[in-house]
Amino acid sequence: MNTTYFFAKRYLLARKSHNLINIITWISVVGVGVGAFALIVVLSVFNGFEKVISTMVGQLSADLVIEPASGKTIQLDTFPMERILALDATRGIVKIVEEDALFRYGSRQNVGVLRGVSEGYEAFTAMDSIIIQGNLMLEYKGQHFAMLGSGVAWYLDINPRNPAALLSVLVPSRGNPSVMQFEQAFNQNTIGVSGIFSSQQEIDASHVIVPYDWAASLMEYEGMATSIDVFVRQGMSVRDFKKEIKQIVGSEFLVKDQYEQQETLYRIMRSEKWAIYIILTFILIMATFNVIGSLSMLIVDKRKDINILKYLGADQTFLKRLFLTEGLMISVLGGIIGLLGGILLVLIQEHFGLLKLGSEAGAFVIDAYPVQLVWQEVLMVFLTVLAVGGLSAVFTVYKALKRIKTLRLME
Numbered sequence: 001m002n003t004t005y006f007f008a009k010r011y012l013l014a015r016k017s018h019n020l021i022n023i024i025t026w027i028s029v030v031g032v033g034v035g036a037f038a039l040i041v042v043l044s045v046f047n048g049f050e051k052v053i054s055t056m057v058g059q060l061s062a063d064l065v066i067e068p069a070s071g072k073t074i075q076l077d078t079f080p081m082e083r084i085l086a087l088d089a090t091r092g093i094v095k096i097v098e099e100d101a102l103f104r105y106g107s108r109q110n111v112g113v114l115r116g117v118s119e120g121y122e123a124f125t126a127m128d129s130i131i132i133q134g135n136l137m138l139e140y141k142g143q144h145f146a147m148l149g150s151g152v153a154w155y156l157d158i159n160p161r162n163p164a165a166l167l168s169v170l171v172p173s174r175g176n177p178s179v180m181q182f183e184q185a186f187n188q189n190t191i192g193v194s195g196i197f198s199s200q201q202e203i204d205a206s207h208v209i210v211p212y213d214w215a216a217s218l219m220e221y222e223g224m225a226t227s228i229d230v231f232v233r234q235g236m237s238v239r240d241f242k243k244e245i246k247q248i249v250g251s252e253f254l255v256k257d258q259y260e261q262q263e264t265l266y267r268i269m270r271s272e273k274w275a276i277y278i279i280l281t282f283i284l285i286m287a288t289f290n291v292i293g294s295l296s297m298l299i300v301d302k303r304k305d306i307n308i309l310k311y312l313g314a315d316q317t318f319l320k321r322l323f324l325t326e327g328l329m330i331s332v333l334g335g336i337i338g339l340l341g342g343i344l345l346v347l348i349q350e351h352f353g354l355l356k357l358g359s360e361a362g363a364f365v366i367d368a369y370p371v372q373l374v375w376q377e378v379l380m381v382f383l384t385v386l387a388v389g390g391l392s393a394v395f396t397v398y399k400a401l402k403r404i405k406t407l408r409l410m411e
Contacts, residue, residue: 024297025330028290032334032385033341035284039381040342040373042280046273047377048350048370053269056200057262059126062094062229063238064245065261067254073224074253081228083248089236094121094229095212097221102186103208104168105156112152112206114169116215117229124231127197134160134195144214145194151205153196166190167208174220189218281384288331288392295327295396323397324390331389335382343378346371 068074076095084090094117101114117138122128127147128136137145146167148158158165170186191210198204216222232241238257245255259266309319349355353368 024290024294028288028294028330029334029337031287031290032284032331032389033338035280035287036335036338036381036385037342037345038338039277039280039284039384040339040378041345041371042276043273043377043381044342044346044371044373045369046269046276047372047374050266050269050273051372052370053200053265054258057258057265059130060199060203061258061261062124063232063258064230064242065256066228066230066245066249067226067256069252069254073221073226074228076223076225079225079228080248084230084245087241087244089233089241089244091231091233092120092124093231094118094124095225096227096229097212097215097219097224098226099171099215099219099221101208102170103152103156104170105158105165108156110152110155112149112208114171114215114219115207115209116212116219117209118212121209121229124229130197130199131195132198134193137194138209138211140194144191144211146191147209148193148196149204149207150196150198151201152208153193155205158193160193160195163192165193167193169208169210169218171219187218187220189214281388284385285388285392288388291327291330291389292392292396294330295323295393298323298326320397324393327393327396328386328390331385331393335385335389338385339378339382343373346373 066074081093085093096118097116099114101112103110103112122136122138131147132150133153136147138147139145146169148156148160148167153160156167158167168188168190170188173185173187191214197209216224230245232238242255242257249255349369349371350373355369356367357369
């Protein structure tokens with residue numbers, strides 16, 4: 001057995017001459033454990049919320065979106081649609097036209113986004129899972145219908161179960177608005193409402209989804225699209241498929257994956273996550289002050305042992321290694337206890353959902369706090385504990401042994 005490890009283990013577990021040192025040592029272990037526990041639990045909760053939000057965003061988002069690099073529209077007659085459809089990884093393509101619009105129902109009105117989608121949109125997306133009222137239907141027997149975000153439906157106070165409910169939609173006319181009268185500045189049409197969906201707040205509060213043909217006619221975008229949604233077959237690599245699409249469409253178009261489509265949202269979530277990680281790391285650093293105190297008192301308590309070891313041939317390097325090992329053992333023991341406790345709590349929450357978001361069922365999209373354990377982050381937290389504990393041990397040992405050496409010379 002390694003000599004320094006043998007002595008360090010004895011000093012950690014054996015009873016000291018002053019009981020206070022034992023108490024402070026175990027307080028140090030608990031303090032480091034609590035820091036590690038908090039880090040792994042909080043990071044797992046952030047991962048859980050990120051997963052939930054990603055799932056909600058992905059319910060209406062395509063795997064890849066193709067947009068014009070300049071301008072607003074894509075000419076469909078010159079776009080290489082057939083080449084993309086011929087790729088093995090292509091599951092489907094949906095043409096999109098999107099424009100700001102004014103929605104009216106009765107005496108109420110709301111400004112939002114009119115989104116026209118071509119055939120297949122309902123099948124390729126998970127829209128059927130987010131319908132909260134009415135039916136998923138954009139076209140039936142030649143009649144066109146609209147799907148409203150829950151926020152839009154609430155603002156307009158519209159009920160899709162009312163067969164007479166017709167939504168008025170106004171969009172800006174194409175051309176130079178300065179030469180138009182007010183009546184000529186907008187195109188207007190009405191459409192029935194078949195259902196209401198709920199995905200994420202930003203979309204719910206603004207979006208109305210209608211058939212592509214109806215929207216393109218209203219917007220005067222026939223033969224054009226504002227973007228192309230591309231859906232990838234299950235099991236295929238989106239990253240590799242994105243490279244193939246870029247080679248086909250060239251530099252005239254931008255190809256965005258789901259992260260790039262919601263880049264601001266994901267950046268905010270990850271910034272918050274790492275800001276919390278830094279804050280909790282500072283709390284862990286404060287917890288290691290107990291380690292510093294415990295190690296300092298231990299070194300002072302073992303002054304006689306240090307002198308005996310020197311007489312037996314131990315040099316200053318051996319003593320430094322001994323107490324550095326002692327400090328690391330305190331940090332490692334606390335880190336392991338904290339990590340095991342955190343992992344256990346996260347796994348229990350993941351499988352049983354004991355900690356609820358609210359008392360009323362259905363008040364939130366999810367009932368319990370979402371968590372997701374990422375093993376790379378478990379390793380990162382453990383390394384953080386080692387780094388913080390190691391630095392505090394190095395500082396303490398060098399200072400304390402130097403002070404003991406000075407006191408011995410004065411004696």
